[in-house]
Amino acid sequence: MAEAITFHFDVDGENFTSAGNASVQVKRKLRHLGFPADVIKRVAIAMYEGEINMVIHADGGSADVIVSPEEVKIVLADRGPGIPDVALAMKEGYSTASDSIRSLGFGAGMGLPNMKRYTDSMEIDTKLGVGTTITMTVKVA
Amino acid sequence: MAKEYRHSVSLDRDRCKGCTHCLRRCPVEAIRIHDGKARINSNRCIDCGVCIDVCPHKAKKATSDKLADIKRFKYTVALPAPSLYGQFDNLDDIDYVLQGLLDLGFDDVYEVSRAAEVVSGLTRIYLSRDDIEKPVISSACPVIVRLISLRYPYLCENILPIQPPVDIAAHRARERALEKHPELTSEDIGIVFISPCPAKVSYIKNGSDGKKSDIDLVLSMSDIYFDLLDVMKMELSSEPISHTGMIGVSWASTGGEASALFNDKYLAADGIENVIRVLEQIDNGNFPYLEFIELNACNGGCVGGMMTVENPYIAKARLQTLKRYLPVSENWDFRDDSNAEIPEKYLSGPVEYAPVSALSSNMSEAMAKMSRIQEIHKMLPDIDCGFCGSPTCYCFAEDVVKGSADISECIFMLREKMQKAAKEEQHEDQ
Numbered sequence: 311m312a313e314a315i316t317f318h319f320d321v322d323g324e325n326f327t328s329a330g331n332a333s334v335q336v337k338r339k340l341r342h343l344g345f346p347a348d349v350i351k352r353v354a355i356a357m358y359e360g361e362i363n364m365v366i367h368a369d370g371g372s373a374d375v376i377v378s379p380e381e382v383k384i385v386l387a388d389r390g391p392g393i394p395d396v397a398l399a400m401k402e403g404y405s406t407a408s409d410s411i412r413s414l415g416f417g418a419g420m421g422l423p424n425m426k427r428y429t430d431s432m433e434i435d436t437k438l439g440v441g442t443t444i445t446m447t448v449k450v451a
Numbered sequence: 452m453a454k455e456y457r458h459s460v461s462l463d464r465d466r467c468k469g470c471t472h473c474l475r476r477c478p479v480e481a482i483r484i485h486d487g488k489a490r491i492n493s494n495r496c497i498d499c500g501v502c503i504d505v506c507p508h509k510a511k512k513a514t515s516d517k518l519a520d521i522k523r524f525k526y527t528v529a530l531p532a533p534s535l536y537g538q539f540d541n542l543d544d545i546d547y548v549l550q551g552l553l554d555l556g557f558d559d560v561y562e563v564s565r566a567a568e569v570v571s572g573l574t575r576i577y578l579s580r581d582d583i584e585k586p587v588i589s590s591a592c593p594v595i596v597r598l599i600s601l602r603y604p605y606l607c608e609n610i611l612p613i614q615p616p617v618d619i620a621a622h623r624a625r626e627r628a629l630e631k632h633p634e635l636t637s638e639d640i641g642i643v644f645i646s647p648c649p650a651k652v653s654y655i656k657n658g659s660d661g662k663k664s665d666i667d668l669v670l671s672m673s674d675i676y677f678d679l680l681d682v683m684k685m686e687l688s689s690e691p692i693s694h695t696g697m698i699g700v701s702w703a704s705t706g707g708e709a710s711a712l713f714n715d716k717y718l719a720a721d722g723i724e725n726v727i728r729v730l731e732q733i734d735n736g737n738f739p740y741l742e743f744i745e746l747n748a749c750n751g752g753c754v755g756g757m758m759t760v761e762n763p764y765i766a767k768a769r770l771q772t773l774k775r776y777l778p779v780s781e782n783w784d785f786r787d788d789s790n791a792e793i794p795e796k797y798l799s800g801p802v803e804y805a806p807v808s809a810l811s812s813n814m815s816e817a818m819a820k821m822s823r824i825q826e827i828h829k830m831l832p833d834i835d836c837g838f839c840g841s842p843t844c845y846c847f848a849e850d851v852v853k854g855s856a857d858i859s860e861c862i863f864m865l866r867e868k869m870q871k872a873a874k875e876e877q878h879e880d881q
Contacts, residue, residue, distance in 0.1 A: 315822050334731050343817045344809040347604035358735045379814045415739065422532075425738075 313418050314378040321361050321386075323362065323370025332373050333358040345450065352356040352428040352448045353382050359421040362446060367391070368442065384429075384446045392438040400426065453642025456597070458496050458505060459514045459652035465489055466510035469835035471501035473511065483850070484840035487638045495598045498650040498755035499723045499748045513614065513649030513757060516668040518675055521556060523790030524641030526632060528624040529557040530617065530679035531702040533695070534647040534753040535672055541682070545693040545700075546774065551683035553692075555675070557643065559631075560692065566781050568772055569615040571711040572785035573697050574594045574611060578712065578742055584608045586718075586733070586741040591615045591710055593654035594748035594841035595726060596802060603734055604804035610745075614799045616702065617644055617651060622796065637873070647756030648749060671758040681776040696780040704767040705752035708744040711780075716742040722750045723750050745790045822867075824848045826832065832863045 317339060319332035338356045357373065364371040376383040393399050400422050407408020407417025426432045429446040437440040469487035481495035482502060489510070503511040521527045528551040533551045536545055549560045568589075578587060589597055590611040599606050621642045628640045646652055652669045654771070664763040709717040720729045720739055726746045731736055749755035751763030759766065785791055811817040815854030834844070837861040841847035850856035859865055 313818070313822065315818055315825065317825075330732070330735060330737070333735060337734075338808075339821065341806060342808050342810050343821055344812065345812055347804065351605055352555070354734065355736050358737060362737070377818070379818065415737075 314344075314376050316445050317374075317375045317377070319368045319373040320365050321364050321373055321388075323365055323368065326365060329362050329365040330358050330376075332361055336375050340382070342376070345382075349382065349448055353384065354423045355382055356448065357386075359424050360384065360446070362416055363421045364388045364390070366416060368405050374426045380446045380450055382450070384448075385443065387441065387443040389441040391432065392440060392442055394438060395438045396434055396436065430445075455657050456493060456496075457653060458491070458493050458494065458498055459649040459656065460491065460498055460512060461512060462489055462491060463510045463512055466508045467507050468510070470507070470606075472505045472507060473781060473835050474840070474842045475835075476501050476505045476694075477842065478727060479601075480842050480846055482842065483648065483855070484666045486601045487806060495601070497594050497601070498648075498653045499594045501674060503649070503757045508779055510733050513652065515652050515671040515674065515758070516643075516644065517648075518555070518670060518678060520668050521641055521643055526558045526635055526641035527556070527641040527643055528559045528561050528628055529553075529555075529560055530563050530620050530624060530642060530644045530666070532617070532645055532753060533562070533567065533645050533682070533770075534665050534701050534759055534766065535572055535645055535768045536700060537703060537754050538672065538676065538759060538761045541685075542773060544570070544687060545685055545695060547683055547685055548679070549692040550686075550688055551659040552621050552645075553677050555678060556680040556686075558630055559624070559628065561620055561627065561701065562695050563616050563644070563703060564692060564695040565575060565619045566618075566620035566623060568696060568699045568711075568780045568782035569619055569784050570613055570616050571702075571708070571780070573613050573782065573797060574743070575712055576716075576785060576791050576793060577613065578610065578714065586738075586744045589743070589745045590799060591702070591708060591745075592650070592747050592753075594650045594723065596747045597650075597829070598748075599730070600729070600802050600805055601807055603730055604806075605734060606730065607802040607804050609711050609733075610802045612801070613793065614797050617655070618665065620799055625665050633648075641827075643670060645672055646671050647672050647753045647759045649757055650748065673758050673760050686838050694781045696778045696782070696878070697774045698780045699782070700774040700777065702846075703752060704754050704763070705747050706745065707752065709743055712743055714750060716740065717745065718743075719747075720744040721747040721752055721755070781832065810849075823852045827851055827858065830846070830864070831861060836862075838862050 322328055328433060333354050336357055337350055340350045351381035368388035369436045372387030374385045398404055402423045403419040405417045430441050430449045432446045464829050467488045469484050473489055474484055476484050479495050479497055481492045483490050503513060536548055552560050552573040588609045624642050625640055628848055646669050655664050655666045658664050698711040705721040706719040709719045720726055751767055754766040755763035810820045828845050839847045841850050846857060850859050
């Protein structure tokens, strides 16, 4: 039985151009580990969306990816403003991103819904003024 | 396991000084330096030619056939890539180049740009179908197709399933030769491609997408350049030779293939590092809706190939002048008719995902190795100096775990070890 491996990434909140880098790196590691292509794709998309969210709304944060042969767990933690209404935030098309963010092509209100769609489970732990931690798992079928 | 891919990029060991230029710049980390000489891992190499470009000692070379080889055939047809037309100064007619090729000893010429116009027509038909994966990615640059097959499983089905122009040109050239000369057999005919890059040489030598290639020889544009220049006269024969329009010539530089689709929903990128960034972004799904993506490994497109002579941007400027008075296309075999079928013979086989980077076929074992890589990586200085012979500290950690490098090859680790030993010695002296 192999032990789980944790990959840690700091997500830089000030640098929009590097958003998505952690996702690219995770994708590479999963490829090296020999995960099936569909698992890699689901992890990469969920992770990418989460990363972008942290940059847009929370001034960055950290991403931990815990990998075992059975599942890939992604823990995204930030010290942002928190999500006032999780149910509303989960609605497709709902976004609080600013116009300048939208002009970059982000803020379509599909981030959280996509994260849920591409993972097997997703938990949101959020406290206003303290931060948000999102834990997602993708099972290896 | 994929069959071994044969490459045309190789190393001249005598010239290699073991410096780290190629090591650092190889976009797929295929190079290592062992015993003071570079070594290319052929499973990983995508023939992009960056190492040829960056080597200050000209130790990387691209192998191709020689002009003298055409004597092996009774009848030869030259297939010039459109980038060839951008290599000459004060050229106002493509026929000067084509006549030059005939004067060099070829019996006939068939321009790859003609087939490019055919591919443009077929691509327009393909894009009008609604049962296909979009964006459609061009199949013309073999570096890109190989890169996708090694790294991007989900993009394999986006690749245009139509043969690149060079294959279609070869096929048509052979058909035409047999028609014109019924006394010849197929073996008598030599189809000779004049290539701007080593990637196309490899692609053809590996049997263009799995099938037996119709191309018998591949010559390097730079190899024949001076021979061609010597015989080129700026006189026109009575009979026009070229049958190429603006579209065919445009294929030589980035954006030419995409703009020929008469559809503004396209992206055209060049330079292998830019291309990788674009592919990563499409793969992540965060991408604007596009119909077509043209990606070229070389800066500027095929005019930037490692076997060309002229600066790619100058070549491109010359092509602009050259195509000014040309019709849009001279090869309308496939008019924009969405009901038209793409002929079977012009289809290419599916691109299959064949990753090479997995640490082990057993996942538990792969994970144990990955843990070890992480541990070793933490011990390394993370400055990617390249002295150990691996391109990055992370790669070095991987190489140590894979058994192809020893931890003592890191000069920082060695220094620590020596300092420790020195201290212990001092200790003993006291």
